[in-house]
Amino acid sequence: MKVAALQHDVVWEDREANFARLAPQIAAAVAAGSRLVVLSEMFSTGFSLDTERVAEPVDGPSAAFLVDQAGKHGVWVCGSAPELAEGATLPHNVLILAGPNGVVHRYRKIHPFSYAREHERYAAGDRLVTVDVEGLRVSLFVCYDLRFADEFWGLAPQTDLFVVVANWPESRRHHWRSLLVARAIENQAYVVGVNRVGEGDGLRYMGDSAIVDPLGELLAGGAGVEALMVAEVDQAQVVAVRERFPFLADRR
Numbered sequence: 001m002k003v004a005a006l007q008h009d010v011v012w013e014d015r016e017a018n019f020a021r022l023a024p025q026i027a028a029a030v031a032a033g034s035r036l037v038v039l040s041e042m043f044s045t046g047f048s049l050d051t052e053r054v055a056e057p058v059d060g061p062s063a064a065f066l067v068d069q070a071g072k073h074g075v076w077v078c079g080s081a082p083e084l085a086e087g088a089t090l091p092h093n094v095l096i097l098a099g100p101n102g103v104v105h106r107y108r109k110i111h112p113f114s115y116a117r118e119h120e121r122y123a124a125g126d127r128l129v130t131v132d133v134e135g136l137r138v139s140l141f142v143c144y145d146l147r148f149a150d151e152f153w154g155l156a157p158q159t160d161l162f163v164v165v166a167n168w169p170e171s172r173r174h175h176w177r178s179l180l181v182a183r184a185i186e187n188q189a190y191v192v193g194v195n196r197v198g199e200g201d202g203l204r205y206m207g208d209s210a211i212v213d214p215l216g217e218l219l220a221g222g223a224g225v226e227a228l229m230v231a232e233v234d235q236a237q238v239v240a241v242r243e244r245f246p247f248l249a250d251r252r
Helices: 015-031 061-073 143-147 149-158 170-187 235-244
Strands: 002-007 036-038 076-084 092-098 104-108 130-133 136-142 161-166 190-195 197-200 203-206 209-212 218-222 227-232
Touching (some): 015 061, 076 161, 092 136, 104 136, 136 149, 143 161, 143 170, 161 170, 170 203
Parallel strands (some): 036 076
Antiparallel strands (some): 130 136, 197 203, 209 218
16 A cells, blocks of 8 residues: 655644645645645644644544545545544543544544643543554654654554654754654554644654654655655565564564
8 A cells, every 4th residue: 555644844723725735735646646644733823732723523624624525535634633522621632533434533632742731721532542554554643743752552453554654843842753653663564754844832843754664774764855755565575574573473
């Protein structure tokens, strides 16, 4: 399966502008043969803590955009958005995965970024999510989750591909790049990390999006500008690496 990492800028807190910018980029990813297209964290608003302005209901405009794009192109599309469930006090930072048949899967970010006080504006999720995407077992994570290896370890036996969407600032870009490779090597699985570029709320983002194979080799990557990265992801390669180096069995 071909997977696309769509590294893009974000117009701050302007959903319609972002939908207009992203639609042709998704079309380009599909034209390149991608079956799964991954956008960034908070793809439609930027990483805003002003939840009174940006929070939307479940199945709101951001989810509707992903569902529309998935249905229009007959592929899988994902990105995170701020969703407030009915009756809830705080929204969740939700990674929404829309499939070509109208199905929608949601992963609610388990680790709000307390360093930036995200935990005061967004509730923490409590459930890990793995989805069968055309025979590929895909586990979903958001940004700060990348620093917590235990969740990745726990899902590794049932995962071929980890998806991590982010708004990871330039000041800690070395951490982002290193941890993506580490998660791939230690779990012997593919990792697709998609980070935004540009500036938002006083922070600068360099992207450094990457598609990494189960041995930690970089299949595709880019930094600094909007870019489309596409690579082949093969479950048979995950099986072969784990059979050749049966390291997961020694994990305690």
